[in-house]
Amino acid sequence: MPAAAKPVKEALVRQFGNPLALTQFEGLPTNFGDVEGKVKSVEASAADARLIRFQATGLENAYDKLQGLPLEWTSGKSQGQISRIKEYDFETGTIAVEKTAEIAPQPGDTFLVECTRLQFGRDLYNRHCMHCHGMTGEGTGPTSRYLNPPPRDFRPGIYKYTSTKSTDKAQVQDLERTVKEGIAGTYMPSFKLLTEDEVSAIVNYVIWLSIRGETEKKLVDELFLDYSQETFKERTSESGGETPEEVNEELKEYMELDFPDTLDFATSSVAEAWEEANLEEALVIPETPRVPDSPASRERGRKLYLSDKTKCATCHGPQGRGNGSATQDFWTNPVTNEKYPNRGLHDIWGNQLPPRDLHRGIYRGGRRPIDIYRRIYAGIKGTPMPAFGSSALTDEERWDLVNYVMSLPYSR
Known part of the structure; x- marks a missing residue:
């Protein structure tokens, strides 16, 4: 229903802004990068001028592109008001904001420019990432149609190759x-030429895109059951027995009384999940050191690989060539409950997903022993690759599997 979609869009703009006009929301684990400034002087302007220009101090170390960011007045007659920066001259420190009856800056007034760090990351993202991953991180940038595998859709907040446990972000x-290393065997390149600060800013922005996308999904799911177009038609049909006016009135009441709590819960639960993922206990850390690589360890790993305990060969094939029996089956989409049109495995984004040919030695999540260990322990999120965590295998068994898998590129 359009009446349900509009409040969701408005709520997202209030909480997050949009990629062209960012907004700070305190509840997110995001480095927004606030900068405090002070009005030095105010330029005289004509009575019919649309903008007020003033010189400011305190912005010398701020990001040099502040256009579009929110500016909160923290003292003076305008205290408590929010302006949007329309123009900014980094060389002179001159800021222009829209002229309104409430905005009357004077020398000495202080203000807070929000989201400077997030804007820095956004601009870097737009320069280096947007053409593949899209403006909102949806994975449909202008070059995405030519790429296989397709670029990641950041909005579900699911990333395949992590150092965290199977349920964590x-x-x-x-x-x-x-970002630094890229992903081997894909079109995701390495950005090692970027500075540490630039990489950090891009990741900060990508996480913000994920949190925004996840929040939107939760809100849509909450409203879909009762207020989707299909449900509206059913409820207002002859068999449904309700009038459009009754459904709209119910929706209006829900939006006024319950939706604010729904929005707060959706945002806070997503933010909390990201915060918890960065705790030490979320990290997959082996309990024992790596079992020394030896013929005996590899043989134990080979037997595990072929066993019913792991069923690795079902997908990767008995020789590790990525041609297991699962690649010949028609699998069911867990979202639509319909069969995929193509044989073989798929990820949650609907992309066909051939199991890795382990003889090629190309590991998208990293080729260090600890990387392979973590793939075995936590699985690969968003894919059929299962997790063999603490209860499934012992630490020694996981290391034996690591040694066997890492030996395959050198076997005959």
């Missing part, structure tokens, strides 16, 4: 490593 360091 990615850690910041996981995403930073992906």
